[in-house]
Amino acid sequence: MDLKETDILGSAIDRHWYYVSKAKAMMRHIGAKVPEKILDIGAGSGFFSKYLLKNSTAREAWCVDIAYEHDHDTRLNEKEIHYRSEIGTTEADLVLLMDVLEHVDDDVGLLRFYAHKVPRGAIFLVSVPAFQMLWSQHDEFLEHKRRYTIRQLEEAVCKAGLEIKHSAYFFGMIFPIAAIMRLAQRYSKPRPPRSQLVQHHPMVNAFLKTLCDIESPLFKLNRVVGLTVFCLAQKP
Numbered sequence: 001m002d003l004k005e006t007d008i009l010g011s012a013i014d015r016h017w018y019y020v021s022k023a024k025a026m027m028r029h030i031g032a033k034v035p036e037k038i039l040d041i042g043a044g045s046g047f048f049s050k051y052l053l054k055n056s057t058a059r060e061a062w063c064v065d066i067a068y069e070h071d072h073d074t075r076l077n078e079k080e081i082h083y084r085s086e087i088g089t090t091e092a093d094l095v096l097l098m099d100v101l102e103h104v105d106d107d108v109g110l111l112r113f114y115a116h117k118v119p120r121g122a123i124f125l126v127s128v129p130a131f132q133m134l135w136s137q138h139d140e141f142l143e144h145k146r147r148y149t150i151r152q153l154e155e156a157v158c159k160a161g162l163e164i165k166h167s168a169y170f171f172g173m174i175f176p177i178a179a180i181m182r183l184a185q186r187y188s189k190p191r192p193p194r195s196q197l198v199q200h201h202p203m204v205n206a207f208l209k210t211l212c213d214i215e216s217p218l219f220k221l222n223r224v225v226g227l228t229v230f231c232l233a234q235k236p
Contacts, residue, residue, distance in 0.1 A: 013047060017205050021212035022127070022228065023051040025170045025219060026098070029125060029232050034058060035094030039087070041065075041114055042100035046081060049096065053079045058094070062087060089117050097126045099228075101156065102144045111160035115235050124162055124233045128153055130169055130226055136182040153229045162233040169226025170219050173211040178227055 013019050026048060034056045040049040043063035052058045053076050060080045068085045075081065095114055101107040111124070129139070129147045139147065148156075150167050157164055171178075219226075 013045070015205070017209035017212065019047060021209060021216070022098075022170070023048060024212075024216055025228075025230065026051070026096075026125060026127075027055065028216065028220065029166065029168075029230050030094070030123070033123065035092075035123070036060070037090070037092045038062065038094050038096060039064065039090055039092035039114070039118065040096045040098075041110075042097065042103070043083075046083070048098050049081065050076055052094075053077060053081070062090060062092065087117065092118050093122050095122060095124045097124065099127055099129065101126060101153075102128050102139075102146055102148070103142075105145060107156045108159045111157065111162065115160055115162060118235060120235055122235045123165075124157070124231075124235070126153065126157065126231045126233070127170075128229050130229045134179065134182050134227070136185055138182075148229050150223055150229050150231075153231050157231055157233045161236070163236050165232040165234055166220065167223070167229065167231040168220045169222045169224065169229055170215070171212065171227035172219065172222050172225055173215045174208065175225050175227055 035052070035058045038049050038052055038058055038061040040046060040061055040063045043049060043065050044067070046061065046063040049061035049063055053061055058079070060082075062082045062084060064084050064087050066085055068083050071082075071084050073080065073082050095118055097111070097114075101110065104110050111126075115122075115124070129144065131149065132147045135147060150169065154164055154167055215222075
């Protein structure tokens with residue numbers, strides 16, 4: 001996740017419809033195979049690792065982000081979290097890359113780099129923003145390089161030597177709202193790049209969260225449309 005968005009949402013991130021719904025979708029995608037040790041790449045505040053530590057039997061997380069100024073350790077519910085700007089080989093059995101690949105020029109190279117650091121059988125869960133047609137000031141503000149379709153993400157994952165287990169779009173019910181807003185933005189007065197992630201009124205936040213909750217049970221069947229692509233893969 002991006003530290004810029006952490007700065008915008010602050011402590012409200014734990015209640016924001018987007019992050020809460022994405023975390024729930026992450027859990028559904030991981031399924032019954034609960035990890036023991038998490039390697040969270042581009043972790044930012046560590047939101048997704050913390051969510052797993054709170055809501056599963058996962059016992060340890062290594063959060064890696066080049067933006068960290070100092071390495072440090074902390075604990076959450078008696079579980080260890082290690083924050084590092086870089087990491088060597090690890091015994092992690094789950095690797096998270098939540099909204100990371102779109103920030104780098106060589107997405108295949110980044111996946112392959114971390115695939116070499118974990119043991120065989122390690123699970124990779126990747127999420128990226130979907131559809132180049134939705135490109136907006138939000139992407140420019142976050143310094144994205146691209147947005148993806150399912151096929152484009154699957155191609156990158158396969159080239160990195162990983163075996164795909166499942167892929168799907170999420171935020172399908174939010175897609176029409178976002179598409180209208182972003183298309184309208186193209187015809188409005190130009191403004192400096194900025195994030196579209198804001199702290200909503202509680203009623204708006206609850207409404208958007210409800211839409212995602214309705215979608216969530218069946219989202220793994222969605223290979224048609226959404227704002228995010230999820231891909232679950234494994235190191236052979």
